[in-house]
Amino acid sequence: xxxxxxxxxxxxxxxxxxxxxxxxxxxxxxxxxxxxxxxxxxxxxxxxxxxxxxxxxxxxxxxxxxxxxxxxxxxxxxxxxxxxxxxxxxxxxxxxxxxxxxxxxxxxxxxxxxxxxxxxxxxxxxxxxxxxxxxxxxxxxxxx
Ligand code: HEC
Numbered sequence: 001x002x003x004x005x006x007x008x009x010x011x012x013x014x015x016x017x018x019x020x021x022x023x024x025x026x027x028x029x030x031x032x033x034x035x036x037x038x039x040x041x042x043x044x045x046x047x048x049x050x051x052x053x054x055x056x057x058x059x060x061x062x063x064x065x066x067x068x069x070x071x072x073x074x075x076x077x078x079x080x081x082x083x084x085x086x087x088x089x090x091x092x093x094x095x096x097x098x099x100x101x102x103x104x105x106x107x108x109x110x111x112x113x114x115x116x117x118x119x120x121x122x123x124x125x126x127x128x129x130x131x132x133x134x135x136x137x138x139x140x141x142x143x144x
Pocket of ligand 1 (some may be wrong): 074097110
């Protein structure tokens with residue numbers, strides 16, 4: 001076997017390899033309860049980055065940028081420390097409507113919205129990373 005073939009095989013075995021779908025191959029499997037996100041040198045995995053994007057697309061207009069909250073809706077980076085995963089999913093699927101005084105603030109139900117539901121674990125992971133202080137506000141850097 002020519003030497004360069006051996007060398008490139010070795011490089012592939014040790015380097016962090018991005019596969020065709022953009023995910024990084026050598027990171028531990030994600031689990032909403034035990035490992036909601038992966039972070040290396042301040043950079044997040046594909047899923048957590050996706051969670052940041054999905055959060056920005058569907059949640060930020062009410063819950064504020066980067067999970068920080070607004071005058072209208074609570075800071076989800078704090079909420080995910082109080083709610084467990086099942087409770088979080090339940091609110092996002094079914095919505096929530098609390099009347100407080102003259103203000104009727106509605107959390108919409110996203111149960112039939114594929115842009116949210118198919119990515120709910122990624123959004124959860126992103127908010128967990130924010131809650132833990134693993135990443136700051138704004139666009140996180142991605143592990144390549
Ligand atoms: C139209 C505005 C709006 C949008 C968009 C929205 N929310 Fe909400 N959400 C609210 C409001 C208002 C509440 C507070 C309801 C209450 O308890 O009074 C809330 C509450 C919640 C709660 C419960 C928080 C707690 O501490 O109990 C969760 C979880 C949540 N939202 C997740 C999400 C996620 C995830 C998204 C994006 C997929 C999202 N929301 C998008 C308005 C919104």
